[in-house]
Amino acid sequence: MENKKARLLKISILKYDPHVKGDKPHIETFEIEEAPGMTLFIVLNDIREHYDASLKFDFVCRAGICGSCAMLINGRPGLACRTLTAKLDPEIMLAPLPFFELIGDLSIYTGRWMRGLNERLETWIHAQEEIDVHKLEERMEPELAEEIYELDRCVECGCCVAGCGTIQMRENFVGAVGMNKIARYQLDPRDKRSNKDYYELVGDEDGVFGCMTLLGCEDVCPKDLPLQSKIAYLRRKMVEIGK
Ligand code: SF4
Ligand code: F3S
Ligand code: FES
Numbered sequence: 680m681e682n683k684k685a686r687l688l689k690i691s692i693l694k695y696d697p698h699v700k701g702d703k704p705h706i707e708t709f710e711i712e713e714a715p716g717m718t719l720f721i722v723l724n725d726i727r728e729h730y731d732a733s734l735k736f737d738f739v740c741r742a743g744i745c746g747s748c749a750m751l752i753n754g755r756p757g758l759a760c761r762t763l764t765a766k767l768d769p770e771i772m773l774a775p776l777p778f779f780e781l782i783g784d785l786s787i788y789t790g791r792w793m794r795g796l797n798e799r800l801e802t803w804i805h806a807q808e809e810i811d812v813h814k815l816e817e818r819m820e821p822e823l824a825e826e827i828y829e830l831d832r833c834v835e836c837g838c839c840v841a842g843c844g845t846i847q848m849r850e851n852f853v854g855a856v857g858m859n860k861i862a863r864y865q866l867d868p869r870d871k872r873s874n875k876d877y878y879e880l881v882g883d884e885d886g887v888f889g890c891m892t893l894l895g896c897e898d899v900c901p902k903d904l905p906l907q908s909k910i911a912y913l914r915r916k917m918v919e920i921g922k
Contacts, residue, residue: 686713686769690722692734693774696783706772707731719759719773720748723785736785743901746834749776749841750785756838756899759785776841789837796853800880802860807871819868830863830909832902839896839906851885855896855906858887862909865916874920882917890914 688711695704709726720741727734739745741760748759751774753767764771775781780788796802839855846852853861861881864870881887890910897906 687711688713688722688764689770690726691770691772692726692784693772694734694784695781696735697781698783713764713769717764719752719762719764719771722764722771723759723773734785735783737787744834746789746836749787749789749836749838749901750774751776751841756841758836758838758901761901776837778841778846779837787837789835792840793835793837793856796857797860800853800857800860802864804864804867804869805872806869816869823866823868827863827866830859830866830904833859833904834902836901838899838901842895842899844893844895845889845891849885849889852889853881853886855890855900855904855910857881858890858910858913859904859906861886862913865913874916877913878917878920881913882921887914887917 689708690711691706691708693704694707696702709730711722711725714721720738723734723736723738727736736750736759737747738760739747741748743758743761746758749756750759751757751772752759752762753772754774756776759773773785775785775787776789779792782788833856835856837856840846843852843854846854858881861877864872865874865877883889887910892907892910894907897904900906
């Protein structure tokens with residue numbers, strides 16, 4: 680069998696450390712020989728190990744679970760650890776996700792924004808009575824549990840935020856990630872907040888009525904969450920409540 684020659688990848692990275700005095704955004708390009716099954720996680724580690732020890736990027740799980748490796752891959756938000764180089768042209772451009780605080784190079788700080796969002800939307804179960812940990816929880820229909828679980832798969836990677844035009848113009852917009860969270864709690868029978876309470880949280884221009892249905896969020900969500908249908912559902916609910 681003829682051996683296919685490995686491709687030479689040209690990886691261009693937008694480098695900039697705002698904490699280093701005098702540093703300016705610039706692009707550095709590295710050439711790496713592609714290997715079978717190579718992901719951008721492997722590429723970036725290779726670059727850091729052999730060419731540029733100062734390169735900053737984030738990884739924790741390498742399995743699409745922690746959400747920390749989100750970046751712009753050829754201009755599109757995505758998870759580097761889940762991106763195979765074989766799916767891309769050999770010239771690859773990497774840049775940090777916009778909107779979030781830049782730590783340096785490809786490393787961004789989504790934590791502050793996500794924490795603020797979770798506090799603002801109170802993304803925890805609001806039970807009517809104090810939860811008795813010794814008592815069995817009430818049974819939930821498996822279909823409903825499945826539906827909630829589906830929305831709970833959000834890894835707070837920030838891709839939908841970076842892919843949304845509205846959030847770039849309206850900084851308090853909760854984005855698809857926020858609306859997905861409200862849709863999740865609204866489904867949960869253990870959460871005793873009323874629809875009016877949810878309306879208080881997302882029934883305005885920073886919530887469902889600010890969304891211009893640009894659809895970028897669902898296009899780029901690496902967990903394939905049904906963001907569009909959830910936003911549309913929430914909007915219908917909020918219109919009913921607001922009448
Ligand atoms: Fe990431 Fe999808 Fe969650 Fe947005 S909704 S933060 S894209 S996992
Ligand atoms: Fe933004 Fe998604 Fe709405 S991209 S405008 S949150 S449909
Ligand atoms: Fe955790 Fe990529 S390293 S999602």
